[in-house]
Amino acid sequence: MSIYDTLNKEQKEAVLRTDGPVLLLAGAGSGKTRVLTHRIAYLIDEMGVKPWNILAITFTNKAAGEMRDRVDRLVGFGADQVWVSTFHSSCVRILRRYIDRIGYDNGFTIYDADDQKTVMKAVIRRLNLDPKIYKERNFLSAVSSAKDELISVSEFERRAAGDYNRSLQARAYREYQETLRANNALDFDDIIVKTVELFRNCPEVLDSYQERFQYIMVDEYQDTNTAQFELVRLLAEKYRNLCVVGDDDQSIYKFRGANIRNILDFEKYFPEAAVIRLEQNYRSTQAILDAANAVIRNNTGRKEKTLWTGRMGGEKVRFRQFDSAYEEAEYIAEEIARKAVKKGMEYRDCAVLFRTNAQARLLEERMIMEGVPYNVVGGTNFYSRLEIKDILAYLKTVDSGRDDVAVRRIINVPRRGIGNATLEKAEEFARLRGIGLYSAFERVDEIEGLGRAAAKIRSFVELIRKFREARSRMTVAELIQLIIEQIGYEAYLQDYDDDGEDRIANVDELITKAVNYAKTHEEATLQEFLEEVALVADIDNVNDNDNRVLLMTLHSAKGLEFPCVYLAGLEDGLFPGYMAVNSDSIEDLEEERRLAYVGITRAKDELILTSARTRMIRGETQYNPVSRFVREIPPELLESGSAFGRKTADSRAASAFTDRRRDVSQGDSGARAARGSDGVADYRPKAIVRPKVTPRADKPFIAKGIGSLNQLAGISRGAVYKAPEALTYSVGDRVSHMKYGEGKVIKIDREERDYKVTVNFDKAGQKIMYASFAKLKRL
DNA sequence: GCCTCACACGTTTTT
DNA sequence: CGTGTGAGGC
Numbered sequence: 133m134s135i136y137d138t139l140n141k142e143q144k145e146a147v148l149r150t151d152g153p154v155l156l157l158a159g160a161g162s163g164k165t166r167v168l169t170h171r172i173a174y175l176i177d178e179m180g181v182k183p184w185n186i187l188a189i190t191f192t193n194k195a196a197g198e199m200r201d202r203v204d205r206l207v208g209f210g211a212d213q214v215w216v217s218t219f220h221s222s223c224v225r226i227l228r229r230y231i232d233r234i235g236y237d238n239g240f241t242i243y244d245a246d247d248q249k250t251v252m253k254a255v256i257r258r259l260n261l262d263p264k265i266y267k268e269r270n271f272l273s274a275v276s277s278a279k280d281e282l283i284s285v286s287e288f289e290r291r292a293a294g295d296y297n298r299s300l301q302a303r304a305y306r307e308y309q310e311t312l313r314a315n316n317a318l319d320f321d322d323i324i325v326k327t328v329e330l331f332r333n334c335p336e337v338l339d340s341y342q343e344r345f346q347y348i349m350v351d352e353y354q355d356t357n358t359a360q361f362e363l364v365r366l367l368a369e370k371y372r373n374l375c376v377v378g379d380d381d382q383s384i385y386k387f388r389g390a391n392i393r394n395i396l397d398f399e400k401y402f403p404e405a406a407v408i409r410l411e412q413n414y415r416s417t418q419a420i421l422d423a424a425n426a427v428i429r430n431n432t433g434r435k436e437k438t439l440w441t442g443r444m445g446g447e448k449v450r451f452r453q454f455d456s457a458y459e460e461a462e463y464i465a466e467e468i469a470r471k472a473v474k475k476g477m478e479y480r481d482c483a484v485l486f487r488t489n490a491q492a493r494l495l496e497e498r499m500i501m502e503g504v505p506y507n508v509v510g511g512t513n514f515y516s517r518l519e520i521k522d523i524l525a526y527l528k529t530v531d532s533g534r535d536d537v538a539v540r541r542i543i544n545v546p547r548r549g550i551g552n553a554t555l556e557k558a559e560e561f562a563r564l565r566g567i568g569l570y571s572a573f574e575r576v577d578e579i580e581g582l583g584r585a586a587a588k589i590r591s592f593v594e595l596i597r598k599f600r601e602a603r604s605r606m607t608v609a610e611l612i613q614l615i616i617e618q619i620g621y622e623a624y625l626q627d628y629d630d631d632g633e634d635r636i637a638n639v640d641e642l643i644t645k646a647v648n649y650a651k652t653h654e655e656a657t658l659q660e661f662l663e664e665v666a667l668v669a670d671i672d673n674v675n676d677n678d679n680r681v682l683l684m685t686l687h688s689a690k691g692l693e694f695p696c697v698y699l700a701g702l703e704d705g706l707f708p709g710y711m712a713v714n715s716d717s718i719e720d721l722e723e724e725r726r727l728a729y730v731g732i733t734r735a736k737d738e739l740i741l742t743s744a745r746t747r748m749i750r751g752e753t754q755y756n757p758v759s760r761f762v763r764e765i766p767p768e769l770l771e772s773g774s775a776f777g778r779k780t781a782d783s784r785a786a787s788a789f790t791d792r793r794r795d796v797s798q799g800d801s802g803a804r805a806a807r808g809s810d811g812v813a814d815y816r817p818k819a820i821v822r823p824k825v826t827p828r829a830d831k832p833f834i835a836k837g838i839g840s841l842n843q844l845a846g847i848s849r850g851a852v853y854k855a856p857e858a859l860t861y862s863v864g865d866r867v868s869h870m871k872y873g874e875g876k877v878i879k880i881d882r883e884e885r886d887y888k889v890t891v892n893f894d895k896a897g898q899k900i901m902y903a904s905f906a907k908l909k910r911l
Numbered sequence: 912g913c914c915t916c917a918c919a920c921g922t923t924t925t926t
Numbered sequence: 927c928g929t930g931t932g933a934g935g936c
Binding site: 489550685 | 923924
């Protein structure tokens with residue numbers, strides 16, 4: 133009895149057919165991850181393939197981690213040598229070694245969406261275009277789609293000839309690309325594009341990777357774009373041992389350039405390809421699968437397949453319509469709470485999925501009221517919070533200083549009295565000499581007409597110089613702490629806005645992450661840390677051990693499964709979104725339908741669909757009909773219950789909620805700042821919820837599992853920041869500091885969540901610092 | 912140079 | 927409704 137005997141006939145075929153191209157059409161829940169992991173095991177154990185000759189590409193880091201774990205368990209030895217990672221991580225790894233061959237520096241930085249916007253805005257200004265008319269978003273999406281299709285600047289220009297608007301985009305594209313190059317930066321798309329460019333221009337580099345990756349597997353293949361396809365094609369060209377796994381019915385990233393032709397035309401590029409279909413679903417009940425099939429059937433141009441399951445019967449899919457989105461949220465939260473208490477359901481077995489991130493808020497509020505522990509995946513990424521970006525910009529500048537966007541971001545944070553006029557002079561100086569902004573700062577004495585600002589710039593340069601010098605002898609975490617302390621960042625955040633405390637807690641989380649990073653990586657360089665940070669997705673940080681309900685978009689839910697799934701906001705105009713409803717292309721609606729299919733097929737045992745008659749969107753009340761996707765499910769497959777079309781006990785009970793709601797919704801300006809470390813929202817700012825946190829006494833209240841509520845109660849979970857209960861030193865004591873050496877404590881002020889300590893250092897003089905960051909030791 | 916206030920504008924979805 | 931931006935006053 134071998135591990136392969138547990139596979140069905142098709143799965144086994146996919147595992148055993150190791151040589152040559154294979155297109156594996158794997159329906160939802162058909163065990164494709166199982167096939168991939170067993171295939172890797174088979175290659176290593178039975179075929180004698182060296183683990184390092186195998187490359188497996190997944191969609192998210194989380195999926196990569198899981199795959200590696202499973203391979204680890206299957207193969208005794210060498211699993212850690214298999215490359216399992218995302219497109220982006222793999223490419224960055226390659227580019228770090230070789231990008232100098234195509235004219236970048238190997239120490240390149242990675243720009244996120246925010247940085248891209250900053251650059252494009254500057255481009256628009258430089259091109260003397262009216263920013264009122266030309267939005268950076270439009271240019272950026274034109275640039276991004278061009279890159280997805282591997283269209284170079286010159287190719288874009290050629291195609292744009294004669295078209296005014298296109299020509300403008302072409303100019304913006306060129307200018308944008310040149311700026312990135314000058315800053316030695318790559319955007320997300322470049323990471324793929326530049327790798328393809330490298331392979332095309334340097335045959336010897338390509339050859340070395342072709343030799344290295346003799347067996348290649350690509351998961352979620354339906355979501356690859358043209359650039360990614362070309363990358364894979366190049367790598368696989370020599371040995372042609374390429375196995376792609378996908379499901380055209382689950383292609384949901386067209387907006388990001390995913391090219392469904394990659395799957396439909398695979399056999400054209402690889403005529404010798406074996407096509408294997410996995411059609412047995414091991415995940416869902418027949419009832420759920422019937423609903424999924426009923427919906428997806430309405431799409432045209434699919435690869436025909438019929439999913440079936442051995443799990444006959446099952447509970448009918450439920451549908452409930454409510455008068456308002458509040459009632460919808462209440463129903464979901466209340467029911468989850470009830471199931472947890474009465475039926476002993478684990479919170480982690482349950483997910484609430486929705487179309488847009490904005491829907492999370494209402495659900496969240498309600499979860500808190502019901503005392504249901506939850507996590508929100510996505511929304512605003514942890515690393516795009518302004519306080520985090522500030523610190524990262526400091527780190528980037530310390531690391532290289534070539535990134536003008538980063539330098540510009542921090543030159544006046546905190547306020548140093550360096551304003552626009554000064555900056556423009558410095559930028560002009562830099563531009564004329566073809567150097568970076570930071571290099572210009574280093575030559576500040578040569579810049580004319582700066583007046584008093586020159587001294588301010590000089591001390592900024594000195595500050596960075598000190599950080600650089602300190603870098604070699606400290607960990608990333610220590611460096612961050614040093615920066616925070618030196619620039620007085622905590623105090624800056626404290627009175628930046630109402631969310632000072634939340635922001636400080638976020639910075640603290642960053643330090644915790646840096647500490648953890650050092651623990652898991654032998655050579656934890658600053659550059660690697662920055663890279664890691666740039667490439668994480670929110671879903672990557674979801675911890676399966678957390679016993680919480682997950683709230684997330686349908687996109688984030690791809691690849692996951694849950695015993696119980698709530699699909700919320702099934703309304704025409706929301707899901708499918710109004711864009712798709714009003715689009716003249718049937719394609720857009722079909723993509724939404726595939727999204728619905730993905731959502732439905734996440735459920736193993738229980739699926740509940742909900743919708744609301746009214747919903748507030750952008751301050752406006754919208755009235756939406758029930759989603760066409762619900763209507764596509766035959767009534768006999770649905771249990772529509774009493775809430776359908778009528779006022780119910782549920783909705784009547786909700787009026788109390790409506791009254792309480794007013795104080796809930798006012799002033800949640802802090803919502804953004806209040807996410808936990810992982811890009812997973814752990815709590816809401818006090819303004820929204822603090823007065824509301826009265827978890828019912830009869831609810832199970834698992835204190836340790838409910839980060840959100842701990843946060844609300846003012847309990848910080850950060851390891852580093854935690855305000856000490858009592859200090860180990862007091863006024864008059866001699867203390868030592870990591871950087872300043874020894875000194876005497878002059879004064880201690882108790883502040884809301886920390887102590888402010890004034891120390892007179894023997895060498896460095898008098899400093900005021902926060903106890904939690906300073907880590908003073910009594911002598 | 913910095914702060915405050917008023918107003919316009921908009922979101923699908925994300926590596 | 928919420929955020930980001932721009933004008934105007936200090």
